[in-house]
Amino acid sequence: MQVYRWITPLLFFSMVLLLPVRESRAEPVHVGRIALSVKNVEIVEQGEARRAKFGEKLFAHQTIRTGEGAKVTIRFRDGSSLTLGPDGALELQKFAFSPVDSQTTKLVKVHQGAYRYLSGFKVKRQDVKINTPVASMGVRGTALEGLIAPDAPVFAFLSDGRGVMSNAKGAQEIKQGQSSASMQGNGPMPPAQMPLEMTSSLLQEIQAQLGDNSKESQQGFTKEMLEEDARASRLPLYQQLGLANPVEGETEGLVPSAPTQSDNRLMQQLKRLALAAGHGWDAAWAEKLTLSFVSSAHAQGVAQALTMLRQAAELGLLSPRGPGEALSAAQQAFVAQVQAANPQAAQILSQSVANQKAAQQSNQSQSTDAIIRSTAATATDAKEVGKVVGNAVQATGQTELTIAKALVQVIVQSALSVPGKTDNTASAIELAAVAAKAYPAVAGDVASAAVTGLPAAQQSAAASQVAAAAAAAAPQSAVAVAGQVAAVSNPNQAAQVAASVAQAAGPVQAAAVAAEVTRVAGEGSAALVAASVAKVAGGQAAAIAAAVTQQAKGQGGNIAAAVTQSAGAQNAAAVAGAVAKTVGGADAAKVAAAVASVAPEQAAAIAGAVVKEAGAQNMASVAAAVTQTNKRSAVAIAVAIAKATGTKDAQSMGLIIASVGGVAGEQKQELTNALALSSGQTTEALNQVANASEAQVAQQVQAAVVQSNEAATQAAATVQETAQAATDAGNTAAQDSVAGQQAATNANDAVNTNDNPPTGTEGQQETNQETQQETQQEEQQFDEADEAATTPEEKDASGN
Numbered sequence: 076m077q078v079y080r081w082i083t084p085l086l087f088f089s090m091v092l093l094l095p096v097r098e099s100r101a102e103p104v105h106v107g108r109i110a111l112s113v114k115n116v117e118i119v120e121q122g123e124a125r126r127a128k129f130g131e132k133l134f135a136h137q138t139i140r141t142g143e144g145a146k147v148t149i150r151f152r153d154g155s156s157l158t159l160g161p162d163g164a165l166e167l168q169k170f171a172f173s174p175v176d177s178q179t180t181k182l183v184k185v186h187q188g189a190y191r192y193l194s195g196f197k198v199k200r201q202d203v204k205i206n207t208p209v210a211s212m213g214v215r216g217t218a219l220e221g222l223i224a225p226d227a228p229v230f231a232f233l234s235d236g237r238g239v240m241s242n243a244k245g246a247q248e249i250k251q252g253q254s255s256a257s258m259q260g261n262g263p264m265p266p267a268q269m270p271l272e273m274t275s276s277l278l279q280e281i282q283a284q285l286g287d288n289s290k291e292s293q294q295g296f297t298k299e300m301l302e303e304d305a306r307a308s309r310l311p312l313y314q315q316l317g318l319a320n321p322v323e324g325e326t327e328g329l330v331p332s333a334p335t336q337s338d339n340r341l342m343q344q345l346k347r348l349a350l351a352a353g354h355g356w357d358a359a360w361a362e363k364l365t366l367s368f369v370s371s372a373h374a375q376g377v378a379q380a381l382t383m384l385r386q387a388a389e390l391g392l393l394s395p396r397g398p399g400e401a402l403s404a405a406q407q408a409f410v411a412q413v414q415a416a417n418p419q420a421a422q423i424l425s426q427s428v429a430n431q432k433a434a435q436q437s438n439q440s441q442s443t444d445a446i447i448r449s450t451a452a453t454a455t456d457a458k459e460v461g462k463v464v465g466n467a468v469q470a471t472g473q474t475e476l477t478i479a480k481a482l483v484q485v486i487v488q489s490a491l492s493v494p495g496k497t498d499n500t501a502s503a504i505e506l507a508a509v510a511a512k513a514y515p516a517v518a519g520d521v522a523s524a525a526v527t528g529l530p531a532a533q534q535s536a537a538a539s540q541v542a543a544a545a546a547a548a549a550p551q552s553a554v555a556v557a558g559q560v561a562a563v564s565n566p567n568q569a570a571q572v573a574a575s576v577a578q579a580a581g582p583v584q585a586a587a588v589a590a591e592v593t594r595v596a597g598e599g600s601a602a603l604v605a606a607s608v609a610k611v612a613g614g615q616a617a618a619i620a621a622a623v624t625q626q627a628k629g630q631g632g633n634i635a636a637a638v639t640q641s642a643g644a645q646n647a648a649a650v651a652g653a654v655a656k657t658v659g660g661a662d663a664a665k666v667a668a669a670v671a672s673v674a675p676e677q678a679a680a681i682a683g684a685v686v687k688e689a690g691a692q693n694m695a696s697v698a699a700a701v702t703q704t705n706k707r708s709a710v711a712i713a714v715a716i717a718k719a720t721g722t723k724d725a726q727s728m729g730l731i732i733a734s735v736g737g738v739a740g741e742q743k744q745e746l747t748n749a750l751a752l753s754s755g756q757t758t759e760a761l762n763q764v765a766n767a768s769e770a771q772v773a774q775q776v777q778a779a780v781v782q783s784n785e786a787a788t789q790a791a792a793t794v795q796e797t798a799q800a801a802t803d804a805g806n807t808a809a810q811d812s813v814a815g816q817q818a819a820t821n822a823n824d825a826v827n828t829n830d831n832p833p834t835g836t837e838g839q840q841e842t843n844q845e846t847q848q849e850t851q852q853e854e855q856q857f858d859e860a861d862e863a864a865t866t867p868e869e870k871d872a873s874g875n
Contacts, residue, residue, distance in 0.1 A: 154195025154442020163188020729764025
């Protein structure tokens with residue numbers, strides 16, 4: 076340090092400004108902007124300091140300084156934010172972000188002060204590091220708070236996400252709700268050894284200095300600013316990193332894409348000047364010189380929490396302990412003192428985690444909205460927008476499913492927000508397919524967001540088209556797609572949505588789709604929904620009718636009749652039997668009569684199918700009700716019911732004769748002859764039993780006839796209402812499916828399906844495990860790439 080005493084700082088900086096910097100670099104690309112500036116905040120570049128202004132662009136190699144009582148929030152182009160408290164300093168070392176490629180790399184060095192980092196836009200590949208004088212923090216999906224003070228250990232607390240604190244002496248993984256500290260010459264302290272009360276005290280100190288600026292950090296930027304940011308983020312990563320050309324042997328997709336000097340231009344000039352003058356180089360002294368204007372008020376007025384931290388370091392409490400190594404008497408006494416001073420530590424930590432996690436999620440949502448909107452506005456074509464949306468949705472698979480669902484709605488709706496460019500049905504169809512393909516587990520949320528993201532006048536007509544596209548791209552999520560789109564659509568569109576989804580996803584999903592839409596839209600839509608879906612999946616008619624009836628049991632007869640009319644008479648018996656089984660024996664006769672009134676030629680098969688499901692105890696009412704709809708088939712009805720009961724005893728045969736004959740008495744002898752032949756009983760025996768049973772079933776037969784007439788009347792009205800509508804729905808569904816399948820095919824170009832998480836909420840645990848494994852692999856790759864790209868000076872600057 077003595078070698079520099081021959082020159083004053085003023086002369087030193089004057090000489091610095093005269094020296095050219097010869098670097099093979101492209102035009103600088105800004106890394107972010109000033110989002111909040113309170114009191115004295117300065118930007119230092121090449122030895123010159125200027126007052127920071129809101130919205131001002133920031134570049135790599137600049138230093139940001141805060142004075143006494145000051146605070147600054149930086150918003151990076153990826154939506155992440157970094158807030159620095161009073162008497163602080165940080166250096167922006169490296170940044171690149173590509174929403175198209177879903178990658179970001181970020182390197183910041185915090186020299187001094189309290190800071191808070193909140194992650195922003197979700198990407199699939201990231202390398203984010205915050206260096207300090209003695210350790211480096213690698214973070215992912217994070218809400219991170221830290222404190223750096225003179226002659227005190229570096230402290231970091233993770234409210235959300237995960238990270239690794241490391242230096243040349245070791246590394247410690249930090250998870251949500253954990254903290255660590257590190258000092259010169261020692262590895263980071265294991266989080267499990269960090270006293271809870273000390274963490275709580277330090278957090279209170281940090282929060283007292285930073286306050287809550289989570290809402291301010293995303294507000295106030297103009298549309299022009301955000302679109303300028305988006306255009307910068309469209310540049311190749313190597314260009315964002317300041318290089319004129321890609322580094323040989325590396326691709327643009329590698330993060331970090333190239334080695335960069337971490338020394339800022341001022342430091343480079345200082346070094347150049349010193350060497351030119353024939354003097355040695357003291358990087359530590361030069362760094363202190365660049366921070367000479369930082370106020371010492373913070374060091375002089377250090378809070379009690381920092382005093383605790385220093386005392387803990389002096390006692391060796393922050394040094395990693397070996398397995399089974401006990402605390403010394405002095406250390407135990409200190410811990411007891413800290414615990415007594417902060418009895419509410421657990422509650423404070425819990426509240427802090429909740430607050431910062433909420434702030435991080437809010438920041439993530441707001442930054443996602445801003446980035447997607449500005450990207451869509453500046454994109455060259457729809458394909459680029461689709462790729463950004465697909466990658467963004469896919470990246471949400473790294474989070475909890477509930478958070479992912481909220482984020483994908485923001486992504487899709489924001490992408491459809493550009494008037495005259497993306498706010499149209501064609502864009503909604505394409506983006507719904509892309510997003511559903513990217514992450515099938517949230518396909519329903521994607522589809523509903525694509526519908527509601529459109530102008531109100533377009534939503535009704537677009538609903539079934541969007542739903543078909545999402546279902547075609549993610550058929551395993553067809554039920555969720557149908558239900559969630561129906562929930563945000565006009566009730567009159569429910570049947571069309573169900574039919575289009577069933578057509579696009581295939582017949583296997585038809586019954587479940589119809590049931591879900593009925594549940595959402597209500598009983599009033601049940602018959603039309605069932606008929607419309609049966610029109611496109613007739614082979615599943617019975618399953619469709621039963622599934623919808625389960626959601627609207629009071630409409631069983633009408634549903635069965637509408638489905639039979641739509642799917643064809645050949646399905647009548649199966650439909651009637653399935654619905655009768657669902658509603659139970661009490662309403663079996665109504666169901667049988669309703670279906671028989673639509674398909675009278677199938678009356679015998681219908682009666683047999685219903686009795687088989689409803690039981691022999693209901694055969695009298697079913698026999699009478701079905702015969703009332705088609706008396707000419709009385710004999711066939713009786714024989715079918717006898718066969719369905721599986722019995723041939725005279726008592727059962729006589730009861731059937733009495734029931735059917737009570738409606739078609741003129742055919743009583745024919746009935747007797749037919750059943751005698753099928754059962755092996757004599758006609759005399761059957762006549763005797765039938766005559767004895769007439770009085771027994773007379774009242775039941777009379778009631779069945781009334782029910783039959785009512786059911787037939789209602790069925791006729793229902794069929795009249797649904798027949799043409801179901802036909803129209805089927806025709807439209809065919810068109811929607813074609814468009815949806817094409818959109819799903821196009822989505823393959825925008826989505827890397829190899830990155831897809833499991834489809835469905837039941838796979839979320841598997842998603843988390845796979846994501847963790849992938850993330851660990853990525854981190855290792857990033858670390859190896861960064862190690863290869865890091866200069867010795869950078870390693871010294873980060874303490875590694």
